[in-house]
Amino acid sequence: xxxxxxxxxxxxxxxxxxxxxxxxxxxxxxxxxxxxxxxxxxxxxxxxxxxxxxxxxxxxxxxxxxxxxxxxxxxxxxxxxxxxxxxxxxxxxxxxxxxxxxxxxxxxxxxxxxxxxxxxxxxxxxxxxxxxxxxxxxxxxxxxxxxxxxxxxxxxxxxxxxxxxxxxxxxxxxxxxxxxxxxxxxxxxxxxxxxxxxxxxxxxxxxxxxxxxxxxxxxxxxxxxxxxxxxxxxxxxxxxxxxxxxxxxxxxxxxxxxxxxxxxxxxxxxxxxxxxxxxxxxxxxxxxxxxxxxxxxxxxxxxxxxxxxxxxxxxxxxxxxxxxxxxxxxxxxxxxxxxxxxxxxxxxxxxxxxxxxxxxxxxxxxxxxxxxxxxxxxxxxxxxxxxxxxxxxxxxxxxxxxxxxxxxxxxxxxxxxxxxxxxxxxxxxxxxxxxxxxxxx
Ligand code: PMP
Numbered sequence: 001x002x003x004x005x006x007x008x009x010x011x012x013x014x015x016x017x018x019x020x021x022x023x024x025x026x027x028x029x030x031x032x033x034x035x036x037x038x039x040x041x042x043x044x045x046x047x048x049x050x051x052x053x054x055x056x057x058x059x060x061x062x063x064x065x066x067x068x069x070x071x072x073x074x075x076x077x078x079x080x081x082x083x084x085x086x087x088x089x090x091x092x093x094x095x096x097x098x099x100x101x102x103x104x105x106x107x108x109x110x111x112x113x114x115x116x117x118x119x120x121x122x123x124x125x126x127x128x129x130x131x132x133x134x135x136x137x138x139x140x141x142x143x144x145x146x147x148x149x150x151x152x153x154x155x156x157x158x159x160x161x162x163x164x165x166x167x168x169x170x171x172x173x174x175x176x177x178x179x180x181x182x183x184x185x186x187x188x189x190x191x192x193x194x195x196x197x198x199x200x201x202x203x204x205x206x207x208x209x210x211x212x213x214x215x216x217x218x219x220x221x222x223x224x225x226x227x228x229x230x231x232x233x234x235x236x237x238x239x240x241x242x243x244x245x246x247x248x249x250x251x252x253x254x255x256x257x258x259x260x261x262x263x264x265x266x267x268x269x270x271x272x273x274x275x276x277x278x279x280x281x282x283x284x285x286x287x288x289x290x291x292x293x294x295x296x297x298x299x300x301x302x303x304x305x306x307x308x309x310x311x312x313x314x315x316x317x318x319x320x321x322x323x324x325x326x327x328x329x330x331x332x333x334x335x336x337x338x339x340x341x342x343x344x345x346x347x348x349x350x351x352x353x354x355x356x357x358x359x360x361x362x363x364x365x366x367x368x369x370x371x372x373x374x375x376x377x378x379x380x381x382x383x384x385x386x387x388x389x390x391x392x393x394x395x396x397x398x399x400x401x402x403x404x405x406x407x408x409x410x411x412x413x414x415x416x417x418x419x420x421x422x423x424x425x426x427x428x429x430x431x432x433x434x435x436x437x438x439x440x441x
Pocket of ligand 1: 042110111112113114137191194195224226256257258259265268269270
């Protein structure tokens with residue numbers, strides 16, 4: 001994440017690179033081995049809310065019409081109905097004139113991870129290209145390769161002079177994007193709120209993107225919205241679904257899941273909402289992949305979506321409480337990072353913070369050995385993240401370079417990613433350790 005930006009394509013269709021362990025295989029075990037406070041991998045370390053757990057209990061215990069048996073392959077109908085009600089009740093969807101039909105516009109699967117794979121598999125043909133805006137969540141590029149497409153990377157510009165928020169610092173390089181999208185581009189993946197930066201794309205940015213999409217009739221946008229409910233300033237920096245931009249419903253697959261919203265990442269219940277023609281392709285494919293995905297999980301999520309609309313802990317609904325709870329955690333960790341002398345970029349959504357580590361002096365020692373997932377040579381952000389986890393201050397973080405293609409990994413070298421989806425005790429202990437960190441200049 002330097003001040004530069006660039007675009008590049010991957011060395012195409014070389015699947016051997018997919019057999020390596022990933023950053024996720026490395027850092028949580030490393031944290032456990034060295035007794036580090038884990039502010040690395042982004043999973044909440046608390047239980048789902050009681051109403052969500054209760055939903056699962058209820059569904060498993062339904063007698064007769066059994067939720068314990070196979071369901072409709074496309075999507076368990078109660079989930080499709082709950083999702084349609086949810087999207088149709090959003091003012092921005094209604095005012096865009098978009099109406100989700102539970103029978104034809106919704107398909108579900110095992111998290112966004114699998115629904116995205118099914119979407120790529122349904123659309124990508126040999127020689128098709130997929131544009132990824134970097135940093136990009138690390139499943140996208142391998143999925144493109146697995147489905148026979150060619151990833152094309154456009155790195156966002158990083159301008160720390162522009163302000164201290166992710167929305168200001170991380171900017172789309174429109175020239176590079178325009179130069180990369182072409183008639184072979186079948187898919188562009190958008191992620192907002194964004195992992196790892198916390199950027200939320202503005203209406204102006206989405207309109208400009210829609211302008212590019214309009215020029216290429218074959219191009220479909222995959223909009224990964226898994227952090228849609230964790231938004232810190234809904235007035236100033238609202239989450240806007242790309243599907244609601246004029247003319248974009250027919251061109252967008254909106255993907256989300258229950259993992260982050262209901263603190264239930266292990267349930268792996270995700271969905272895709274979009275135009276009937278593409279949803280049908282995906283549903284047809286799904287029946288040969290899983291036949292159907294777990295009915296109980298879908299049923300429990302359907303119940304939870306209905307209950308989440310009710311007042312919750314003094315808030316008008318669960319989502320408002322969730323965003324307020326995460327805002328407290330974000331502010332606590334931001335303050336801790338500031339006190340520890342690590343300049344951090346304020347996220348507008350999601351549960352990650354990117355912090356600058358340029359000022360850290362990291363000795364060249366054993367912590368660099370035995371990495372199972374680092375590229376060779378080890379990028380600086382990897383070395384810093386390993387040092388922080390392994391030696392000082394024993395706080396696990398994630399290096400952002402896995403979110404970049406080989407050519408653009410240098411963009412990440414001055415940063416590490418912290419998460420704040422952790423309980424108060426863990427965040428407090430992490431901040432305490434960071435204050436005592438010895439590697440500062
Ligand atoms: N997209 C992004 C941007 C993510 O951060 C994650 C999980 N970390 C996923 C997708 C995966 O979502 P799921 O668990 O629903 O497969």
